[in-house]
Amino acid sequence: MTDATITARMEPLRLALQGAVDRMQTGMMRAAYSSIAREGGDCAAALFLPDGRLLAQARSLPLLLGSLIPAVGGVLARFPAASMRDGDGYLMNDPWSGGTHLPDLVVVRPVLRDGEVIAVAATCLHHQDVGGMTPGSIPPNATEIYQEGLRLPPLRWRTADGIDASVQTILDANSRTPVNLRGDLAAQWSAVSLGARELAALAARTGDVFLPVCNALIAQAEQMTRAALRDAPDGEWAWQDQLDGDGVSNDPVHIAVRIRKTGDAIDIDFTGSSSQVRGPVNASPGSVLSAALFFMRTLAPDAPNNAGCLAPLTLHLPPGSVLNPDLPAAVNARTATVKMACNAMLGAWSQAGAGVSVAPHAGVATVMSLSGTRDDGRRWMLTEIIASGAGASALGAGTPGVSTDIGNARNTPVEVIESEAPLQLECYAIRHGSGGAGLHAGGDGVRRVYRLLEGRASLSYRGERHVSQARGAQGGGAGASSAARIERANGDVETLGARARTEWQAGDRLVIETAGGGGWGAIDAATANGSHATNPQE
Template sequence: MNHEHLILMEPVRLALQGIADRMQSRMMRAAYSSIAREGGDCAAAVFLPDGRLLAQARSLPLLLGSLIPAVAGLLQRCPVEAMADGDAWLMNDPWSGGTHLPDLIVVRPVFGGGAVIALAAAILHHQDVGGVAAGSIPPDATEIYQEGLRIPPVRWRVAGAPDPHIEALLTANSRTPGNLLGDLNAQWSAVSLGAEETAALRARTGAAFEAVCEALLAQSERLTREALRAAPDGEWHWQDQLDGDGISDTPVRIAVALRKRGDTLHIDFTGSSPQTRGPVNASPSSMVSAILFFMRSLAPQAPNNAGCLAPASWVLPEGSVVNPRLPAAVNARTATLKLACNALLGAWSSGAAREPMAANAGVATVLSLGGARADGQRWLFTEIIASGAGASARGHGTSGVSTDVGNARNTPLEVIESEAPVRVHCYAIREGSGGAGRFCGGHGVRRVYELLEGHGSVSYRGERHVSRARGSEGGGDGAPSAARIERTDGRVDVLPARARVDWSAGDRLVIETAGGGAWGEAMPRQ
């Protein structure tokens, strides 16, 4: 690399990071649905024409990593040579690189000098894409066909104009068609901004652009390999389990082995449970999110691109909960990914990490409420509720926070109450739910909702109702989650980790998320 390219590396890195972050900000500002606008359940990134991740927004790892196989799946269907300026592709199919069906992905080619120089991508969790339950996250689904409209990569826009036939198909399958189109337009706005600014960056840097991009990928790989070389060689194992699959209470095992040699790392999920009948299965594209998060954590100072994946190889056994065969149900894959992250961090912490830490709660409760008001008007909203982080030798775990692949924000109570006939009676830290120890685990969250009118349905996707986040170095485990509906007639319906139930005006839904594990034995009182 010549001197000019070296000088350009840091300015180009910062420019690319800024482009991805501005794409994210524009998408959130323009989004119709509160889960994206307030909760930030969306992500944006820029790729090279061959599908390698070049820059990603500092947003939601759960979605960012999955954009890598999504772009690869698109390029298998449509090479860049067949793309035109102003085109955009749309997809959500888990067997073409997608995650679960509410996550619609939009990709737009970036042109410079008459050729594709990059790809701008955006993913957003949509309120509803059909299926048997409002919100398209039925916790009792047994096959993908019950979860909503499945879309392989299709050309959605040509010369900037949307295909009316595709939009008609989309809106015919959604309970919230206005939100769906509004959120799709937010994604289009984001990828258009990414295309405009990346093309301008290419014009400013000229022929050096491609060489500098390659150098940034190489730099990320080099720093990640250096971090691996600094750790001891070895093999470490970790195992965790889901509280059933939504259909059966039989625990679902998540097992991982890390084999580190020199500057390489092999990640093997062999030993994880076979694919389940219920919807906790995670597609391989989803699992890439957990792997990318973990590899990025080894060298966080490295450029935010796919170079960190070069030292890694992985095994996701086909037919297992981490690589299911069609037509597996997959809408509840978040819990699987979070426990996979806990397993990766736990295995690394047990033998390679300089500063071991206790397990995070491993819970991101996804709640979708929908129904009809007294006048028959339909309503729907989805939100994500955080839990507790694990403690470490540095201090207590953080309470009420989205950890590892999660980075979703709190949905303000005012927004919930303005969108639905629901009153939130309590939103508080769930004191005492973090594990006890020298440094305590972070506490979970407690929410209490009351339905004010009409009737509705609750799709609840939680975790850790039975299992607990493990403590470290003698620290205590975190408390499990709990959920229930308190009926107006005095009955209390206790909910399992995944449930779909009805409720009526006056009923209250109580959700309590799990706490993180503690670090070290509690110091005796003097």
């Protein structure tokens, strides 16, 4: 084969791979039982080479996409590709084997051609419940992983003969919603099976140049990323932020990053971040890799979406820290930590002057697990993700009510919420004025008000920025902090912190107000220019 042959096949193969993983993603969401995946899109799909290198990933949720890399690596370490057979399916969620937190179950299936494994298809989906001390498996006051649900190291879940009945029995016995668990796992299996069929057919059409073209695409992504780094100035930049406690203590949890860029290589070091904490805001290395991959993708967004984007990166995560905790750390609330880590990288890099100056995003993805009993005794459960505000930039105002950085979860429609739970959404609106002031205003957060119509219910709440704020840039103001409370039917008000668990009953209202993004540019500059601070809601 010639170099010209490989080059001619690269772009068609890249487009075909992207189409395959996007169809995996769409199919998984359509087949999912739980609204958190079906409507919210809290799931991800990707394809890998047999050595674990990322080949292509769907345009979905960066928080899960990046973490599939170490998860697939964990499966391959336990079950080498050469030992896999057609129809095998592997399952895992263990944060110390490449996973993130326990509700995120990873399903892996080998792709075979002529009896040889040529690739691996993988999906990750946030399941409604995998056990633990609270419904929804996201206890905000957990102090060890064993309180958070069923922990699965990589295991063979099924073969060509079907699901291992013993494994499925254990899964069912540890979930409060076994029907949803089975249905969502079936959606994942359908997605990896689709990916396996499409990739096997694609490899057959491509012929003997399939692997060389895949390698060329990975090399191209590396070359484009290194070229972007060479065009950026050399230097060293630092950024710090903090979480509003860990769910057990109100002491701030510090996130510190230092970026060193030399030539076509970049070193990202989180030394100086807090040691691991008792509460569940610790983040596994697999989770933090998601933030690092997102950051690296911003450097050369037109590059093929594969392992080559990570080649110029050296990532330092201090052992025993909140970003690389030791067993048995609690990790279920790691989303806020990973978002802060991503924000910190973007904030540090913005000082390099390598691109458009951007103020910090709110860095909030409020995750709630609600469950209860109706008046007739029927149980219900709902998990929801609520967005916040994006930071403004030199180009304009920040976007309100949007998932930013490693977030990309979709809004759960009011109609779906009210059909699945005895809740009435009394308000769903932009939280006007919550974005930071400035020449360009930060994006506003969101306000949602839920009324419980019948029975009693429990709430596990995971928010952020209840104390801190998203800083402004270039003289812009900080965004407003988040707020949450229960307004009791008797007039009492219970204020909720960034991580809280509480009970409520029919007639009570839950009010959620998410933080705004930072503003960009001093207002004085706007006055001097004869203009005013911009806001997308004006």
